[in-house]
Amino acid sequence: MAVASLTELRMLIGGKWVESVSGAWTDVRSPATGQVVGRVPKGTAADVDRAVAAARASFADARWRGQWLPMRYAVLNRLADLIERDLDQLVALEVAQTGTAIKFRSSNDIPFAPDNLRQMAAAARHLDGKAAAEYSTDHTSMIRREPVGVAGQIAPWNYPLMMAIWKIGPALAAGNSVVLKPASMTPLTTLKLGELAMEAGLPPGVLNIVTGPGDEVGAAIAGHMDIDIVSLTGDSATGVRIQELAARNLKRVHLELGGKAPFIVFADADLEAAARGAVAAGFINAGQDCTAATRIYVQRPVYEEYLALLSGFTEQIRVGDPSDPSTDLGTLISGTQVARVEGFVNRALAAGARLVTGGARAVVNGLPDGAFFQPTVLADVAQDSECVQQEIFGPVLTVLPFDTEEEAIAKGNDTRYGLSASVWTRDVFVGMRAAKQLDFGTVWINDHLPLSSDTPHGGFKQSGFGKDMSAYSFDEYTRIKHVMVEITGATAKGWHHQIWGDPPEG
Numbered sequence: 010m011a012v013a014s015l016t017e018l019r020m021l022i023g024g025k026w027v028e029s030v031s032g033a034w035t036d037v038r039s040p041a042t043g044q045v046v047g048r049v050p051k052g053t054a055a056d057v058d059r060a061v062a063a064a065r066a067s068f069a070d071a072r073w074r075g076q077w078l079p080m081r082y083a084v085l086n087r088l089a090d091l092i093e094r095d096l097d098q099l100v101a102l103e104v105a106q107t108g109t110a111i112k113f114r115s116s117n118d119i120p121f122a123p124d125n126l127r128q129m130a131a132a133a134r135h136l137d138g139k140a141a142a143e144y145s146t147d148h149t150s151m152i153r154r155e156p157v158g159v160a161g162q163i164a165p166w167n168y169p170l171m172m173a174i175w176k177i178g179p180a181l182a183a184g185n186s187v188v189l190k191p192a193s194m195t196p197l198t199t200l201k202l203g204e205l206a207m208e209a210g211l212p213p214g215v216l217n218i219v220t221g222p223g224d225e226v227g228a229a230i231a232g233h234m235d236i237d238i239v240s241l242t243g244d245s246a247t248g249v250r251i252q253e254l255a256a257r258n259l260k261r262v263h264l265e266l267g268g269k270a271p272f273i274v275f276a277d278a279d280l281e282a283a284a285r286g287a288v289a290a291g292f293i294n295a296g297q298d299c300t301a302a303t304r305i306y307v308q309r310p311v312y313e314e315y316l317a318l319l320s321g322f323t324e325q326i327r328v329g330d331p332s333d334p335s336t337d338l339g340t341l342i343s344g345t346q347v348a349r350v351e352g353f354v355n356r357a358l359a360a361g362a363r364l365v366t367g368g369a370r371a372v373v374n375g376l377p378d379g380a381f382f383q384p385t386v387l388a389d390v391a392q393d394s395e396c397v398q399q400e401i402f403g404p405v406l407t408v409l410p411f412d413t414e415e416e417a418i419a420k421g422n423d424t425r426y427g428l429s430a431s432v433w434t435r436d437v438f439v440g441m442r443a444a445k446q447l448d449f450g451t452v453w454i455n456d457h458l459p460l461s462s463d464t465p466h467g468g469f470k471q472s473g474f475g476k477d478m479s480a481y482s483f484d485e486y487t488r489i490k491h492v493m494v495e496i497t498g499a500t501a502k503g504w505h506h507q508i509w510g511d512p513p514e515g
């Protein structure tokens with residue numbers, strides 16, 4: 010692996026690098042080798058208290074939110090530049106802690122993150138409000154967009170650095186102070202990001218990073234009485250827990266949760282494009298992606314032809330050492346995740362699914378303990394089966410036939426999730442009807458996955474609510490204040506008689 014030495018990092022609280030009050034540490038292991046690649050403090054609720062106090066102090070004295078907007082813009086752009094300067098190191102750390110292929114990390118999410126940050130820094134210069142007009146003849150109204158306060162942010166393990174950027178970007182750009190918790194298995198790049206943020210000139214206490222287990226550190230953030238908004242990217246069950254805890258002080262909640270994206274292929278579609286698209290969108294990050302195409306619905310006349318194309322492309326995927334630049338697919342996040350995926354596949358096969366390709370753990374030379382799983386395609390699965398209804402979060406595509414447009418839309422919508430979907434057709438009427446009827450936060454037509462820093466990403470139903478990226482992300486991290494100014498200078502107002510006295514004469 011590229012990271013030979015052990016990376017030991019402390020937590021960032023109040024601008025200082027500190028150990029946990031517990032004195033305990035957690036090892037970070039490579040899912041490819043099983044070796045320890047890093048150590049971080051095992052934070053506690055008491056550490057969250059320290060971090061919130063530091064964030065609150067920085068918000069109260071306005072050392073960040075009070076800065077001239079161009080200064081804040083410059084700091085965030087400097088941070089984006091520093092991420093690019095240290096890109097190779099960040100990629101190596103991300104590969105070491107997640108096992109994702111270096112080819113993917115170095116060309117996809119890590120180089121995308123600086124652009125996300127620059128977009129957010131720029132978008133903060135254009136915050137607007139709709140009530141800036143005169144709604145009353147005697148008053149002028151204006152809208153102030155203010156930061157919400159202290160933001161608690163909890164990130165997942167699949168895109169550790171990029172998820173951290175999606176969280177801190179709009180929060181900091183809007184002037185909030187932050188307490189951020191990376192996932193327990195993947196804290197290293199987030200702590201490096203903290204180092205870069207300090208180097209970029211972010212004042213101490215504005216960004217605090219607490220590492221540790223979700224059920225202690227994450228829960229302490231969600232339930233904290235002095236946090237104003239909590240944002241989670243994670244599993245839907247975790248989202249339920251966060252929302253319950255957040256109710257304690259009625260803090261705002263922003264949830265980016267699981268997904269189970271339908272990928273609907275009509276018979277008139279470019280089948281090769283739809284097969285290539287499904288392989289890319291289904292096996293991205295070994296399927297550990299909330300927008301990944303997982304449920305492929307194919308119109309019956311082209312079902313077998315499509316399956317043949319899909320299995321042909323899937324079998325070309327090279328599973329291997331994540332640090333080898335020619336590897337397409339690295340490991341899953343852990344051996345536990347492999348066992349989970351294997352369980353789904355075995356139960357689906359026992360229930361009568363057809364194994365088109367893959368279906369078992371993959372063995373990679375020189376990495377006997379690696380958390381590898383073969384890219385897998387299962388056909389003829391039942392719509393109500395667990396592998397169609399639940400998030401597998403691994404390299405497994407399920408393929409089902411359909412006959413009519415109505416059936417495709419109904420099956421596509423038949424899930425508790427609502428994050429993303431795609432439809433493949435050459436018929437503009439079919440495509441646009443599907444875009445309207447599919448109950449998902451993003452619908453692609455003849456593609457699946459592309460995102461840009463300027464487009465909103467977020468789900469419906471049990472995929473959560475609120476948006477990441479784009480100008481819409483500022484709705485989460487700003488509060489709207491209405492300021493109304495009386496402009497006539499009259500002493501007795503025309504409406505006072507409604508409360509006391511007689512109406513004005515005439």
Ligand code: NAD
Pocket residue numbers: 163164165166167190191192193221222223224225226227228229231241242243244245247248250251264265266267268298299400402428468472
């Ligand atoms: P997870 O819910 O297990 O963990 C996410 C974060 O929540 C981690 O930091 C974890 O430590 C913390 N956490 C866990 N239990 C907690 C609790 N009781 N209280 C507070 N915090 C707690 O999710 P994961 O396994 O890290 O990530 C995979 C999940 O994330 C998948 O469901 C995936 O779909 C989802 N995801 C969604 C998006 C999106 O944009 N919608 C993006 C990426 C990942």
